[in-house]
Amino acid sequence: MKGxxxxxxxxxxxxxxxxxxxxxxxxxxxxFILGGVFGILPDTLDFKFYRFLRKHDMEVIPDPxxxxxxxxxxxxxxxxxxxxxDGRPVNLKLDTIRLAADQWQSYEVTLDPAKKxxxxxxxxxxxxxxxxxAGKRGGKDKGVSAPLLCDVKVEYTxxxxxxxxxxxxxxxxxxxxxxxxxxxxxxxxxxxHSFVTALAPALLCGFLFRDLLAGLIVFGALAAHxxxxxxxxxxxxxxxxxxxxxxxxxxxxxxxxxxxxLATVWLSCLVIFWxxxxxxxxxxHYNILQFAVFGALLPxxxxxxxxxxxxxxxxxxxxxxxxxx
Amino acid sequence: VLLAAPDESxxxxxxxxxxxxxxxxxxxxxxxxxxxGAAALLALLAVGGPLAxxxxxxxRRTLQPHMHWMVWCVICFMLLSEWPKxxxxxxxxxxxxxxxxxxxxVGLAAFGLSGLLGFILLYRSPISHAAAFQNLMPAFVxxxxxxxxLVNLASRVNIPxxxxxxxxxSLTASSILRGTLAGALGGGFAGFVPAVTxxxxxxxxxxxxxxxxxxxxxxxQGASKLVYYVGGFLLLFVxxxxxxxxxxxxxxxxxxxxRMERDYWMALASxxxxxxxxxxxxxxxxxxxxxxxxxxxxxxxxxxxxALMAVLVAAVTGWAGLAVAAVGTGIxxxxxxxxSRRMNCLGVILLPIACNLSGVGxxxxxxxxxx
Numbered sequence: 001m002k003g004x005x006x007x008x009x010x011x012x013x014x015x016x017x018x019x020x021x022x023x024x025x026x027x028x029x030x031x032f033i034l035g036g037v038f039g040i041l042p043d044t045l046d047f048k049f050y051r052f053l054r055k056h057d058m059e060v061i062p063d064p065x066x067x068x069x070x071x072x073x074x075x076x077x078x079x080x081x082x083x084x085x086d087g088r089p090v091n092l093k094l095d096t097i098r099l100a101a102d103q104w105q106s107y108e109v110t111l112d113p114a115k116k117x118x119x120x121x122x123x124x125x126x127x128x129x130x131x132x133x134a135g136k137r138g139g140k141d142k143g144v145s146a147p148l149l150c151d152v153k154v155e156y157t158x159x160x161x162x163x164x165x166x167x168x169x170x171x172x173x174x175x176x177x178x179x180x181x182x183x184x185x186x187x188x189x190x191x192x193h194s195f196v197t198a199l200a201p202a203l204l205c206g207f208l209f210r211d212l213l214a215g216l217i218v219f220g221a222l223a224a225h226x227x228x229x230x231x232x233x234x235x236x237x238x239x240x241x242x243x244x245x246x247x248x249x250x251x252x253x254x255x256x257x258x259x260x261x262l263a264t265v266w267l268s269c270l271v272i273f274w275x276x277x278x279x280x281x282x283x284x285h286y287n288i289l290q291f292a293v294f295g296a297l298l299p300x301x302x303x304x305x306x307x308x309x310x311x312x313x314x315x316x317x318x319x320x321x322x323x324x325x
Numbered sequence: 326v327l328l329a330a331p332d333e334s335x336x337x338x339x340x341x342x343x344x345x346x347x348x349x350x351x352x353x354x355x356x357x358x359x360x361x362g363a364a365a366l367l368a369l370l371a372v373g374g375p376l377a378x379x380x381x382x383x384x385r386r387t388l389q390p391h392m393h394w395m396v397w398c399v400i401c402f403m404l405l406s407e408w409p410k411x412x413x414x415x416x417x418x419x420x421x422x423x424x425x426x427x428x429x430x431v432g433l434a435a436f437g438l439s440g441l442l443g444f445i446l447l448y449r450s451p452i453s454h455a456a457a458f459q460n461l462m463p464a465f466v467x468x469x470x471x472x473x474x475l476v477n478l479a480s481r482v483n484i485p486x487x488x489x490x491x492x493x494x495s496l497t498a499s500s501i502l503r504g505t506l507a508g509a510l511g512g513g514f515a516g517f518v519p520a521v522t523x524x525x526x527x528x529x530x531x532x533x534x535x536x537x538x539x540x541x542x543x544x545x546q547g548a549s550k551l552v553y554y555v556g557g558f559l560l561l562f563v564x565x566x567x568x569x570x571x572x573x574x575x576x577x578x579x580x581x582x583x584r585m586e587r588d589y590w591m592a593l594a595s596x597x598x599x600x601x602x603x604x605x606x607x608x609x610x611x612x613x614x615x616x617x618x619x620x621x622x623x624x625x626x627x628x629x630x631x632a633l634m635a636v637l638v639a640a641v642t643g644w645a646g647l648a649v650a651a652v653g654t655g656i657x658x659x660x661x662x663x664x665s666r667r668m669n670c671l672g673v674i675l676l677p678i679a680c681n682l683s684g685v686g687x688x689x690x691x692x693x694x695x696x
Contacts, residue, residue, distance in 0.1 A: 003406050004532035011398060021391075027684045029394035036398045040405050048429070052412050052422040061414060095414055102344065127344070129537045134348070166413050258503075258535040265533040277387045285383055306506075310499050 001228050001253075002261045003040050008268035009228060010039015010221035015275035019213055022279060031217050034205065038221040041201075042192040054187045056091040056169060064097050067105055069120040070144045076109060076118045076170075077146035083172035083180050084150040091186070094160075094167040102127045106163035108143070111182055113152050117145045126163050155246075156184035156234055184234065189246055193229060193236035198222035228264065229255070259307070263300075270295045326354045327614055328473070328630060341539035342546075349485040353492040354543055355611045359604065360496055361547025364505040365512065366600040369556055373513075374593045378586075381517075382565035388517075393682030395518050399525060400675050406532065407432050407666050432665030438656045439468060439669070440676030441693075442649075447677045447686075448695040451645040461674065463638045463646035467653020468670040470634055472661050475654070477627040484623050487615045500540035507534040507541070508548025515549070516557035516570055520678035523553030524668055555596055562592040 014020050014035030024032055060075045062068065072094070079092040097105035106123035121143030124132040153175065160168055171186035191197050198219055206215025229236055235249035253260040274291055286294070326342035345354035388395070412425025442464055446452070450460050476482075507530040515526025527549035536542055557570035561578065564586045569578050583589070618626055638646045653673075660667045680686040690696050 002532055002535060004402065004529065007398070007402050007405075008533075024394050025390035027393065029397045029683055032394040033397050033401055037401050037405065040402070044405055048409055048425075049422070052409075052417055052425045053419075054417045056417065059414075059416070098413075127539075129341075129539060129542075131538050165408070165410060256535055261535050262533055273384075273387065276391055280387045280390075306502060310502060 001232070001255050001264060003043060005261045005264035005268075006043065006225045006228060007036045007040045008265045008272075009224045010035040010037070012268040012271040012275075013039070013220040013224050014217045015272045016220075017213060017217065018275075018279050020217065021276055024276075025279075030209070031213065034214055034217050035221045038201065038205075038218045039225055042189075042222065042225050045192045046188045046190075050187050050192070051166070054091075054169070056093040058090065059093040059095065061095045062097045062105075062107075064099055064105065067097050067107070067122060069107065069122055070146070072107065072109065073118045073120040073144050073146035076111075076120070077148055079170065079172045080111075080118070080152055080180050080182070081149045083174050084178070087174050089171050089173045092170045092172065094162050094170070096162055096164060096167045099125060103133055104128070104164050106161060108159050108161050110143075110159040111152055111154050112145075112158065113154060115145075116148045116151065118148065119143045119145045123161070123163070128164050130164055151179040153179045153181045155182060155248075160184065183246075189229060189234060189236040191237070191240045193226050194238060194240035195223060195226060196239050196242060198226070231260075259303075262303075266299065267296070326358065327351050327611075327618060328477070328627065341542045344539065345543075346484055346487075349487050350492050350495075351484070351487045352489060352611055352615060353495050355607065356491045357495060357500075357540055357543040358547035359607045360501055361504050361508055361544035361549075362551040363547075363600065363604055364501055364544070365509050365548035365551040366555065366596065368505065368509055369552060369559075370593055370597055373552075373556065377559075377566075378564045378589070381560070381563050384517075385566055385568065392519060393679060393684075396520050396675065396679040396682060399518070399521055399529070400672075400679060402529070403525065403666075403668060403671075403675075404433060404436060407669075410664055428663050428665040431659050431663035432669045435656055435659045435665065436669040436672040436676075438659075438672075439464075439653075440672035442652060442656065443673035443675075443677040444680075444690055444693060444695060446649065446673075447681075448690040452642045452649065453645065456642045456646070459641050459646075463642050463650040464653045464673050466634050466638055467650035467655075468657040468673060469667065471631065471650065471654045472657040472667075474627045474631045474634075475658065476661055478624060478631070481624065484618065486619065489612055489615065495540060497540065500538065501544050503534065503536065504541040504544025504546075505548045507531055507536050508545035508550075509552050510534075511545070512549040512552025513556060515553045516560065519570070519682070520674050522671060522674075523550045525671060526553060528668060555600075559589075559592055559596065562589040564589055 011032050012035075014031045017031065020031035020035075023030070058075060058079055060072055062072060076092065076094075079090045083090040094109065097107070099105055104126050106126050108119075108121045108123055110119040110121075112119060126132055162168060168185050169187065171183040173181045173183060175181050201222065202215045202219035205218045206212055208214075226236055226238065230238075230247075230249050231252045232249045232255045233251050235246045237243055237246045255261075270291075273295070274288070277286075277291075326346060342351075342354045342358070345351055407429055409425040410428055412421045415421050443461075446460055446464055450457075452460055452463070508527060510533065511526035511528070511530030512523050513526070514529065515521040515523050527546055530536075530549065531542065531545060536545060554571065554573075558573050558577075560566060560568050560570050561574040562583045567583065569575055583592070621629075635647065635650075638650050642649070653670075657667070657670055659665070660669055677686060680689050687696065
C-alpha cells in the first residue's frame with residue numbers, strides 16, 4: 001500500500017478509541033498524530049533509513065551511454081552461482097540508468113527457474129513518473145540471457161522492472177535443497193514489519209507519555225500497517241526475530257494500484273468520520289446503515305461504474321505506440 | 326505553466342507542466358489544466374451543489390472541534406511522504422545516507438524556517454497595521470513566486486517555440502476522469518479544512534489515487550484549484566453552514582453576509598456563468614501570453630514579472646513588505662536548489678495555524694520571544 005493508505009489507516013485506528021476522540025475534541029492532537037505517524041513508520045524506516053545503511057556484495061552500474069543487457073544478465077547469474085558455490089548469501093544491487101534530469105532507461109530482469117537462466121531486456125525510456133517518454137521508444141529485442149548453474153526459487157515476481165530513482169536489491173540465499181532463493185529487496189518488511197518489534201515503540205510511547213492509550217494506538221497503527229501489507233504479494237516477516245523469512249502475502253492486491261489505495265483511504269476516512277460523529281455531542285441524523293449506504297456503497301457503485309466505462313474505451317493509438325517496446 | 330521553465334540543474338522535480346513547456350506544448354498543458362477545472366466545475370454544480378446543504382452542515386458540526394489534529398496530520402504526512410531522490414549509487418553506509426538525506430533535510434529546514442517566518446508575521450509583524458489584511462502576501466510572493474523567476478533569470482533558460490494548438494490525443498476521457506476525481510477530492514478537502522491549500526489537497530489526493538501520468542496530473546491540478554477556490558468561496562453561501570474560506574469570501578463578507586437559500590442558488594448560477602466566460606477566455610489569453618513570451622523574450626518577461634511583483638509588494642506593504650519578501654525568497658530558493666518539495670514552504674501558514682487551532686500558538690510565540 002502507498003504511504004497515505006497506511007497513514008489514514010493509522011489515524012482510523014486512533015479514532016476507534018472514544019477517549020482519543022474526546023481528547024481530540026478538547027484540543028489534544030497527540031493520539032491522532034501517533035496513529036498517523038506510526039501507521040506510516042515501518043516504510044519510513046525501511047525506505048529512508050535502513051535501505052541506505054545496508055551493505056551489498058555486488059553492484060551493477062550500467063553505462064548510461066551504452067547500457068549492456070548482457071553484462072547485467074551475467075552479473076545476476078554470477079550472484080546466484082556464487083551463492084551456490086560459496087554456500088553463503090550474496091547481496092546484489094541493480095542500479096537504475098539515468099539519462100537526463102527526468103529520463104531513465106528502463107530494463108527488465110527475469111529469473112527463469114524452468115530454463116535455469118537470467119534474461120535482461122532493455123525497455124522504454126521513462127520519466128520519473130514511470131511514463132514512457134514521447135519520441136523515445138524502447139528496444140524491440142527479446143533480450144539476452146545468461147545461464148545459471150543451479151535451480152533458483154523466486155520469492156516475489158519472476159520479472160523485475162528497474163526504471164526510476166533507486167534500483168532494487170536481491171539477496172541470493174542458498175537453500176538446503178541446493179536451490180538458491182532470490183529474495184527481492186531483502187531490507188524491506190523485515191524487522192520493521194513484525195508484530196513482535198511493534199511492541200517496542202508501543203511500550204516506549206506508553207512509558208514516555210505515561211499513557212496506556214498512547215501505547216495501544218501505536219501498536220494498533222503498526223499492526224494495521226503490517227496486516228494491510230500482508231494483502232499484497234511480498235508479505236512481511238511477521239514475527240521477527242522469532243522467524244527468519246518474510247511470510248508470503250495473500251496476493252489480493254498490488255500495492256501501487258489506484259483502486260486498493262483509494263478504497264483504503266476512503267474507508268479509513270469513513271471510519272474516522274463515523275467515530276467522530278458517534279462521540280460528538282449532537283443528535284445523530286444518520287444510523288450506521290444509512291452511513292454505510294451513502295458513504296460506502298453508493299460511492300463504490302459510482303466508482304465501479306466509472307471504471308467499467310473507462311475500461312471499455314479503446315486505447316488511443318499514441319498510447320499503445322508509446323508503451324509497446 | 327508558461328512562466329516556470331526548469332533549468333538543466335533541476336533534479337527530479339521537473340513538473341509535468343514544465344515538461345510540456347520545454348517540449349513546445351505549453352498550450353496543451355494549459356488546456357489540460359483548464360479541462361480539469363471545467364470538469365470539476367460541472368461536478369461541483371451537478372453533484373456538490375445539491376448535496377452540500379444536506380451534508381456539509383452536519384459534517385462541519387462533527388469535524389469542527391477536530392480540525393486542529395487534521396491540520397497536524399496533514400503536516401506530518403507532508404513531511405513524512407517526501408521521497409529521497411539521491412543516494413542511488415555506491416556502497417551502503419553513512420556517506421550514502423547523508424547523500425540521500427540532503428534534499429530531505431533541506432525540505433525539513435524549509436518547513437521549519439517558513440514556519441518561523443509565519444510566527445513572526447502573525448505575532449510581531451514588521452508590516453504596518455494599515456496593511457494588516459495583506460500581512461502574508463509578501464511572504465507568499467517571496468516563498469513561491471520570486472524563486473522560480475530568479476532561477477529563470479540566473480539559468481538564462483529559453484523555451485522552445487510553442488505550438489498554438491492542443492497536441493493530438495492529449496485530451497482523453499480517462500485522464501480527465503481520473504484527474505478530476507483526484508483533484509476534486511483534494512480540492513474539496515483543502516477547501517473545508519483551514520490552512521490546507523489546493524496544492525496540498527492535490528498532493529494528498531494524488532497519493533490516494535496513485536496518480537502517475539502527466540495528463541491526469543495536470544487535469545487534477547486544474548480540478549483541485551477550482552474546487553479549492555470556487556468551492557471554498559461557495560461555502561459562504563451554503564445554507565446552515567455559512568463559513569468563510571479564502572480572501573474572496575472575506576472581502577465579500579465585509580459588505581454582504583448571505584443568509585438566505587436563494588443566495589446559494591444565485592451563487593451557484595454565478596459560478597456557472599463565470600466558469601463559462603473563463604473557459605471562453607482561456608484559449609485566446611494563452612495564445613496571447615505565448616505570443617508575448619516569443620515577442621519579448623522569456624528573460625525579459627521574467628524581469629517584468631519580477632519588477633511587477635516588487636512594485637505591488639512595495640505599494641501595498643511598503644519597505645517592510647519588501648524585506649519580508651526577500652527573506653521569503655531566501656527560504657523559497659532552498660527547495661529549488663536542493664531538489665526538495667516546494668510545498669514545504671507552506672509551513673508559513675500551516676505551522677502557526679496548527680499551533681493556534683490546538684491552543685498552543687500563544688505559548689510557542691512567547692517561548693520564541695515574540696510576545
